Amino acid sequence: MSEADSTCERCGKKVKQEVWLVLDQRTWTYTNRDVPDEFSQGAFLFGPDCAQFELAEDRREWAKW
Numbered sequence: 001m002s003e004a005d006s007t008c009e010r011c012g013k014k015v016k017q018e019v020w021l022v023l024d025q026r027t028w029t030y031t032n033r034d035v036p037d038e039f040s041q042g043a044f045l046f047g048p049d050c051a052q053f054e055l056a057e058d059r060r061e062w063a064k065w
Helices: 048-063
Strands: 019-024 029-031 040-046
Touching: 019 048, 029 048, 040 048
Parallel strands: none
Antiparallel strands: 019 029, 019 040
């Protein structure tokens, strides 16, 4: 991975501890769940704090279903 690729998707800061989350197009949220290929927009890099924020958003969105 190049240095340009090692930045957080959410805040843009350099990532020291990598957390990879998948963008689920059913909810347009990032998740660490298995997402069927037809609904996955790929994996994106986050730092741990931003990943926790994104996962909380994912839980809120799925709670609506």
